[in-house]
Amino acid sequence: METEARGAEGPGPAGRPRATTELDITAASLELFDRHGYDETTVDDIARAAGISRRTLFRYFPSKHDIVWGDFAAQVARFRAALHASPADEEPMQALRRCVVEFNDYGADAMPELRTRMRLITTVPALQGHAMLRHQEWCDAIADFVAERTGAAPTALLPTVVAQAALGVSTATFRVWIADGGDLLELLDDAFGLLADGFAANVAAG
């Protein structure tokens, strides 16, 4: 694939070119998961669909769970950069709110795939569990941002609590979105508004 795409950029790196890409594998997997279910799809099924061997598949992804996430690390890097680039006079919680909404704005084209991915992650138990691990990097980005803005250590109580709470809010919002539909970005904006203002004002006997 490097071979055909390199064009005028000169020869690619030495060695045998890669036979596929992470994106191809993820696309093939989501197709299978969506049709037959996550647990019912074996790794051999995926490898066969992607046209590679089982062993090679595990060189592209460390586990079956990770296939669903694609290149999440790159997305987190983008999120981290956006947080860091927020203007100094913007309220931290408002900056967080804005960046989270932007982070989840993949455009209308990517929405169907995003829905499939999030439906799997929020409904399949094995993936629900794994989500926590994948989200940790995302959480760390928030904790670092809050630490930077407040002057606290990234591992102190306030930054970690804000980060984990933000994760919880995101998770809940995605779950509501998958179940009831609606506009994802609007829901996220509402939910993070609640978080910034504090729940006490909004959760009252009624």
Place this chain on the structure above:
Amino acid sequence: METEARGAEGPGPAGRPRATTELDITAASLELFDRHGYDETTVDDIARAAGISRRTLFRYFPSKHDIVWGDFAAQVARFRAALHASPADEEPMQALRRCVVEFNDYGADAMPELRTRMRLITTVPALQGHAMLRHQEWCDAIADFVAERTGAAPTALLPTVVAQAALGVSTATFRVWIADGGDLLELLDDAFGLLADGFAANVAAG
């Protein structure tokens, strides 16, 4: 074990008596995990230490992950009852705060085992992931409570967001406690104070 313990209560239920208890298995497992590590301890090791067969072990616990948690479902039931019994004139977020602190008050005797358990859950990746699944019941209890108090549906945005945020706050607090020590109940009280008041007031440029 039922056999020796039934005493004057008459004969136990028909059939062969159980050879061990969940608590015995959990105790033996924590010992092994603490000494040799979670991943390094195989299910066969645990079964041998508990004096039962591998097959029987999986009749007591659905997975190796669940062994660490013991009878968590019973604890959640207790938590749910405490929330439901909170006085009607108590602010919901304050009731939640109080109940969470009480929920984690197992007394000084149980502290070493709690530390071991929570150290495993917060540091071993496989258990970190599984924790989300186990905590879901705990989250549902909160969502139901908030729904009850606010009149919203348990699956609406506000109750789910509060519940997930509360879970995130607890997770962060436990992580700080395991890493830095201190008084767990005090930390929880502080963290849930932040959550109730809202982060905006506490997270400001400084």
Place this chain on the structure above:
DNA sequence: CCATGTTGTGTCACCGAGTGCCACTACTTT
């Protein structure tokens, strides 16, 4: 054109978690 280094791929063997099946065991009641 051939030799060499480099990188990716496939095959094989293996381990650990988890499950279905079935015989057996230890208790109960009649």
Place this chain on the structure above:
DNA sequence: AAAGTAGTGGCACTCGGTGACACAACATGG
């Protein structure tokens, strides 16, 4: 003593994941 019931253990099997090794496909240098 016979029948019923619930728990146990062994066996074989599936599936996810890993290490080792040979092989294939590219680059470069002679």
